[in-house]
Amino acid sequence: MAEPKRREKANPQTGAQPRSRTKPASGANQAPEDSPDTLRGYYEQMVLVREFELKAGEMYARAKIGGYCHLNLGEEATVVGLMAALQPQDYLFTSYRDHGYAIVRGMEPRRVMAELFGRTDGVVGGRGGSMHMFDSELRMLGGYGIVGGQLPPATGAALAIAYRSEPAPDAEAVMCILGDGATNIGAFHESLNLAGLWKLPIVYVIVNNQLGMGTSVDRASAEPDLYKRGAAYRIPGERVNGDDPIVVRDAALAALERARVERQPMILETLSYRLRGHSVVDPAKYRHPDDVEEAKQNDPVPAFRARLAEQGVLDDAAEEQLHKDVEQTVAEAVDFADASPLPSEEELFEFSYATEVANMPNAYPGEPVMAR
Amino acid sequence: MSEPRVITYRQALQETIRAELERDENVFVMGEEIGVFEGSYKITAGLLKDFGPKRIVDTPISEEGFVGAAVGAAMLGLRPIVEIMTLNFSLIAIDQIVNHAAKIYGMFGGQSSVPMVIRTPGGGGQQLAATHSQNLEVWYAHIPGMKVVAPSTPADAKALLTAAIRDDDPVLFLENLALYNRKGEVPDGELVAEIGRAAVVKAGTDLTLVSYSRGMVTALEVANAFDEEGISIEVVDLRSLRPLDRETFCDSVRKTSRAVIFEDDMLSYGVGAEIAATIGEGAFDYLDAPVRRVAAAEVPLPYAKPLELAALPDADDLTRVIRETLDASGFRK
Ligand SMILES: Cc1ncc(C[n+]2csc(CCOP(=O)(O)OP(=O)(O)O)c2C)c(N)n1
Ligand SMILES: [Mg+2]
Numbered sequence: 001m002a003e004p005k006r007r008e009k010a011n012p013q014t015g016a017q018p019r020s021r022t023k024p025a026s027g028a029n030q031a032p033e034d035s036p037d038t039l040r041g042y043y044e045q046m047v048l049v050r051e052f053e054l055k056a057g058e059m060y061a062r063a064k065i066g067g068y069c070h071l072n073l074g075e076e077a078t079v080v081g082l083m084a085a086l087q088p089q090d091y092l093f094t095s096y097r098d099h100g101y102a103i104v105r106g107m108e109p110r111r112v113m114a115e116l117f118g119r120t121d122g123v124v125g126g127r128g129g130s131m132h133m134f135d136s137e138l139r140m141l142g143g144y145g146i147v148g149g150q151l152p153p154a155t156g157a158a159l160a161i162a163y164r165s166e167p168a169p170d171a172e173a174v175m176c177i178l179g180d181g182a183t184n185i186g187a188f189h190e191s192l193n194l195a196g197l198w199k200l201p202i203v204y205v206i207v208n209n210q211l212g213m214g215t216s217v218d219r220a221s222a223e224p225d226l227y228k229r230g231a232a233y234r235i236p237g238e239r240v241n242g243d244d245p246i247v248v249r250d251a252a253l254a255a256l257e258r259a260r261v262e263r264q265p266m267i268l269e270t271l272s273y274r275l276r277g278h279s280v281v282d283p284a285k286y287r288h289p290d291d292v293e294e295a296k297q298n299d300p301v302p303a304f305r306a307r308l309a310e311q312g313v314l315d316d317a318a319e320e321q322l323h324k325d326v327e328q329t330v331a332e333a334v335d336f337a338d339a340s341p342l343p344s345e346e347e348l349f350e351f352s353y354a355t356e357v358a359n360m361p362n363a364y365p366g367e368p369v370m371a372r
Numbered sequence: 373m374s375e376p377r378v379i380t381y382r383q384a385l386q387e388t389i390r391a392e393l394e395r396d397e398n399v400f401v402m403g404e405e406i407g408v409f410e411g412s413y414k415i416t417a418g419l420l421k422d423f424g425p426k427r428i429v430d431t432p433i434s435e436e437g438f439v440g441a442a443v444g445a446a447m448l449g450l451r452p453i454v455e456i457m458t459l460n461f462s463l464i465a466i467d468q469i470v471n472h473a474a475k476i477y478g479m480f481g482g483q484s485s486v487p488m489v490i491r492t493p494g495g496g497g498q499q500l501a502a503t504h505s506q507n508l509e510v511w512y513a514h515i516p517g518m519k520v521v522a523p524s525t526p527a528d529a530k531a532l533l534t535a536a537i538r539d540d541d542p543v544l545f546l547e548n549l550a551l552y553n554r555k556g557e558v559p560d561g562e563l564v565a566e567i568g569r570a571a572v573v574k575a576g577t578d579l580t581l582v583s584y585s586r587g588m589v590t591a592l593e594v595a596n597a598f599d600e601e602g603i604s605i606e607v608v609d610l611r612s613l614r615p616l617d618r619e620t621f622c623d624s625v626r627k628t629s630r631a632v633i634f635e636d637d638m639l640s641y642g643v644g645a646e647i648a649a650t651i652g653e654g655a656f657d658y659l660d661a662p663v664r665r666v667a668a669a670e671v672p673l674p675y676a677k678p679l680e681l682a683a684l685p686d687a688d689d690l691t692r693v694i695r696e697t698l699d700a701s702g703f704r705k
Contacts, residue, residue: 066498066499066675066677067498067499067500067501067504067675068500068504118499118675118676118677119676122676125676126674126675126676126679127501127502127672127674127675127676127679128501128502128675129499129501129675129676131501131504132501132675144503145500145501145503145504146460146461146463146464146503147433147461148433149503181432181433182433184432184433184434185433185434185435185436185464186434186436186437186464187464212432212433213404213405213409213412214405214408214409215404215405215408215409215430215432219408219430220432220433221432286408286409342676342677342678343674343676343678343679344678345678345679345682347679348669348671348674348679348682348683349669349671351672352670352671352672360670361639361640361670362669362670363639363669363670364669364682364689365666365667365668365669365683365684365685365686365689366666366685366689366690366692366693368664369639
């Protein structure tokens with residue numbers, strides 16, 4: 001294996017420093033109206049995502065979870081900020097790195113865990129697993145495992161909104177989450193062009209965690225300033241610090257507003273760092289130890305905690321209580337998932353079609369089709 | 373040739389790619405995560421270090437782009453080996469494969485060949501859910517202009533990959549996650565298969581069992597178990613889906629009078645359908661029982677383990693169908 005290189009700090013082409021963290025001064029972008037409860041609420045959600053994901057990793061190691069399992073570790077501030085901006089009437093599409101979004105959008109952690117366990121109480125009955133959270137009532141229209149696969153459908157959801165409603169401050173909009181690596185797939189560019197051309201109410205959020213599996217952004221994207229990639233489609237873009245939930249929320253609110261009111265599709269790039277491997281089975285040896293160390297220093301969860309403590313919003317007792325509550329929620333999620341029944345074989349042919357399909361060979365392996 | 377060594381399917385692929393890179397400087401490797409990351413399934417481990425980034429090319433997540441780029445590079449005489457992380461993602465490149473790689477030679481009157489290899493693992497059984505567990509090889513086997521090979525043993529992996537790289541046509545080289553650690557004897561030195569030849573890997577007299585790729589592991593296991601009952605099953609490994617060696621399995625059926633096909637893929641329009649039809653045309657008079665197919669249930673493959681297990685064909689299913697086929701023809705040993 002080649003020696004891991006340190007990740008580059010400047011774009012060699014432009015000399016810009018886009019990938020380094022732009023750390024706003026403490027609370028700089030914070031809207032004055034954020035109440036202590038709101039801030040504590042965000043923090044609690046961040047801790048919940050953190051603890052849930054750590055537990056998911058543990059359950060994978062214990063073979064309770066199978067398949068692929070990608071965690072939002074290091075993206076807690078981004079997840080919470082984005083979901084704080086997304087309104088109930090909005091639609092959400094994500095990639096396979098979707099547990100955090102599912103939970104903060106409102107799915108019960110225990111049902112998300114049950115999905116990871118492949119149980120009947122999972123959010124899609126155990127059919128999808130880690131990569132495929134979905135809840136139509138919450139308008140979370142899916143985590144998608146094919147890189148970039150969510151982009152055209154998300155764009156189409158925005159088409160449906162434009163088709164049946166008028167722009168308004170409370171109009172519906174779509175938020176489509178994708179990774180930095182996904183900006184290199186054709187579907188990204190085709191979707192952007194359609195959205196730009198048809199003036200669709202959608203915000204494409206590029207969660208730049210600086211890696212697509214083992215490939216850093218500058219090794220994959222000719223324009224590593226990803227927020228600029230909408231320029232060819234006249235889609236404005238902005239890059240914000242993804243380690244700060246308030247900054248992310250406010251940027252997302254502004255982008256969503258333009259989508260709702262002006263029908264202007266938008267790009268929002270959030271910059272964070274993936275704290276672990278690409279999926280739970282990836283030891284991520286290709287990362288330079290200094291980068292890993294730096295990422296630990298910049299960990300968004302303790303950073304937000306320190307900020308709240310500094311502002312006198314969160315004292316040690318409150319912090320302790322909050323952790324206890326989260327731990328209990330996560331422990332209950334595991335118990336619930338463990339107790340939830342496995343789907344039974346008899347359900348295999350359910351959900352293949354939304355309609356009755358008479359000529360389908362509804363046969364188990366080895367059963368003769370013609371006998372039915 | 374010297375003594376064969378016992379190595380894994382993965383090692384056979386690694387060594388073959390390396391040998392071909394050394395032999396021909398027009399050969400280069402391209403794909404996602406194949407260099408720094410050393411391959412999602414570590415088939416390209418160590419290559420970047422030894423051959424450098426010109427010949428071991430990490431690509432962005434742009435399947436349509438880099439598969440199409442391989443087509444163009446091949447038109448100028450390079451011999452790209454493209455790794456698509458899994459067969460499922462080939463769908464993004466399918467236009468470049470089907471409408472370009474497979475068409476350019478014929479449509480332009482034979483003026484430009486497209487000597488490229490697409491290596492990719494297919495198949496389910498790892499709880500990767502519906503989009504990540506598919507057997508789409510038959511889609512490509514449907515297309516004239518394509519070659520599709522699907523070795524099941526380390527030796528065939530070596531011989532067929534060597535042949536595929538040296539072949540002047542586009543070849544889809546099908547691998548399978550469940551085969552990478554399979555061990556087998558592999559002769560040292562040059563080993564080049566003839567693409568389009570099936571192999572009778574176990575001789576028998578009572579029934580012909582046809583399979584390929586991962587299905588062969590189950591097929592052999594079941595056939596060997598029948599040996600203990602004194603029932604003699606002949607096992608044919610297709611090795612190549614296009615060109616398809618119709619003769620070998622028809623000859624076998626003419627001898628055994630019974631045929632069962634075992635495939636991981638779904639039944640409708642599948643490899644088994646093609647084999648069964650060919651047997652109907654080529655060996656009908658010899659048949660003592662209907663040709664049967666053992667294939668996956670036709671559902672988007674669920675994640676949950678019990679459902680995945682129920683959907684995929686296994687040794688029990690195959691054993692049952694072999695017995696039913698023997699019974700249907702009044703077979704008594
Ligand atoms: C079309 C396609 N190609 C390849 C893959 C394999 N794959 C899964 S995730 C991934 C990396 C994606 O990186 P990024 O978009 O940055 O998202 P992240 O995982 O960092 O959240 C790759 C290559 C896939 N799922 N789909
Ligand atoms: Mg990424």
